[in-house]
Amino acid sequence: MARVKLDNYAYADVPRLGPRGWLRWMWRQVTSMRVALILLILLALAAIPGSVLPQWPQDASDTAAFLAENPTWGPILDRLGFLDVFGSAWFTAIYLLLFASLIGCIIPRIGVYWRELRAEVPAAPSRLDRYAPVTEDSPLSPADAVAAIRTELAGRGPAPWQWLTGFRVRVDERTGRDGVAEIAVSAHRGHVREAGNLVFHVSLVGILLAVAAGSLLTYRGQALIVEGDSFTNAVVAYDTYEAGSLFSEDDLEPWILTLEELDAQFDDTGRPTMFTAHATLTEPGQEPRAVDAQVNRPIQVEGAKIYLQGNGYAPSFTVTDSAGNVAFQGAVPFIPQDDVYTSTGVIKVPDVTEGEQLGFSGTLLPSALGEGPDAISVFPSPENPVIYLQMYTGDLGLDDGIPQNVYTLDESQLSPVRDDAGDVAVIELVPGQTVELPEGLGSITWDSLDRFAGFDLRRDPSLPWLLAFAITSLLGLGMSLFAPRRRVWVTVPTADAAGGEVTVVTAAVWSPPHDAGAALTRERALAAATGRPRPSSTSPEDDE
């Protein structure tokens, strides 16, 4: 059994035969710094395909298109998880191993750190020559010089401040190498750095746990509300709804949100400058209150947030059927397709008195320029709104029990209505206008033009935890990288031993190479020992 050094932080026993030895050997490997490093590199590499290839969770339609375009490679990539990298088995394996390594790494380090804090600082080495010692004469007595060094290095101020800025100091009276009695001061500073490092790594685990808890406890839904309409917070009211497995639908608070007005502002070139949804929120047992949602400024309700995610036009129509009865009345959201809000939508009229069901698919141009099929919209505001409708008759397919997309017509059992020339009839409407439908099927009126707001609602109780761990990790990281790790040693031969009047002070310092301020600490110790004023700035650096 030989001990083998894996790297600076881990030793391993050469494995004995047998499962326990192997297990222990594997665990040592996993928690070694080198493996952590390799896992980090792997994690970075593994994330990259997630930005290059389309991903199911981010953009399902793009991903489906990619699969259609790449019939050979697409399915292989899909099966291997490349189209959902961040949910794939291999990505998960890498980060779970990394965190296993992390936990296996920090738990022993916390123990070591704890013992180190309680133990005394190691004594000064018997020879300081290896550490570029500097020697000075002091007018103080050896005891006074050492006391001054101790006060200087141990730090001042209230306890937490002293802990953060001071050294841990140890003083020995001993016989030095040459048989001379001396007082040796050994001061160590590095406890803050190590504490910061541990806080940082522990916070990373905290972040991972908070994210995991959040995904179990969250719910999120999307709903589209037309001006004047209300929305009650219940699963059925959402257009899409997802929840983590630990969230129960019964926990949804039945508050009501009424959209009063959606205010959309554009500059002269048609670029959006501001969207504001003015709404009224009624929470159970409370007075209704006015709330506003803007992009970047969600509405807060019962631990959840309501985000304004989209907006568009929702024209209102009245359709009468061939018998003259009102078969449909209401607003229909038209989904914007471009920056000037050219929008498309459908009207489904299943409840006709007699004959076949009616369906319309339409295009709304808020600021139409041109005539007929060539017309385009030139501005997002409704300067000159026009709607072009195509009409269909037949079976809308609503009774099949299969959930339907409300924004498209299922044309499989519908046939377009044609004009006298045999072309598909196009109905042109402006607000307030009523048009008779072809073949005596009734009439359609464009009553008014409202807007709708698309809301995204999310509750995630892990957010405060996430924020807290993010802050502690940042603080820990700062401490870990910027708090110095230094040792200072000072030896002072006691006067009688030296047999002279003057006190000779020898000081040396050790620090990692990147620490530019270490020499200053040595100067501080020397200054204290000789009663000089405290040096304030770094001594000029040698250039080689």
Place this chain on the structure above:
Amino acid sequence: MNAQELSWLALWGATALYAIAMVASSMHLARVADAKVARKRERELVAAGAMPADPAAGVSMNGAPAAASAPLKVTSKARGIAQATTLMGAVLQGIGVISRGIEAGHVPWSTMYEYTITGTWVAVVVLLIVQRRRDVAYLAPGVTGFATIGLGLAMTVLYAQSTGLQPALQSFWLVIHVSIAIISTGIFTVGATATVLQLMRDYRDAGTGWLQRFHWLEATPSPARLEALAFRLHAVGFVLWTFTVMAGAVWAEHAWGRYWGWDPKEVWSFVIWVIYAAYLHARTTQGWAGRRSAVIALIGFVALIMNFTVVNLVFQGLHTYSGT
């Protein structure tokens, strides 16, 4: 002259000054290299004649000689010109950046053009700050060269008329998140410059053939000291980048209702963060400290540049501030 013209003129002026600074600082560097080589010879001669000193004494653990060898101060006309043009360039660029902000009516970092002019400015300012504390003449050609190319590209290729901010960008977090991102990019840039020098110097000292031609490398400090400087810069950059990613998550939570969605920009910010974390670990891993960890830091910098170029221009995502 309106703010737009002022900004345009000032930025071109800064580009020209940086180009001069780059040439002048390279010339100065060659001088320093000569002087260093000369001093080395002199020392060798002295040492050959004198009693050999105890090799252990006087060398501290951090590789610096304890005996205070007088720092080598090489003053040349080129150095004066380089410093003056860099400073004037930074002032002009500052005027250019600020008047662009005034013209646009918001902080000047919402398009690639604005990001570039502000980012290169930060890199030069970081150089000026480091320069005040220590003699880093060897960093000047790299950083001023980077600024010249960056600004030149910004003015000719990336330029975009200033516009109002889209609603999604109208946030206090834009100011926080992007400004810190730019500052850490500037710091990483200077850190990467030091790392490149570290590697070149290291391989040159080890006898790599083609590097022997680069006489000016004699002007740089030892690889160990360059690594120490690079680490300090990378450490600051890493903390700021960590903050950038976190502030971005907070902002995404405000704007889009999710703090993390693996948008291409988010993927790359994460990749950059992980690579630099790997660098920090590699520094303390046996067999990786030195050259290998330096290579990881440079890969991190390449990813940083990718994030700003390829990811903005090629990938579709919510971060569509590229302004093209």
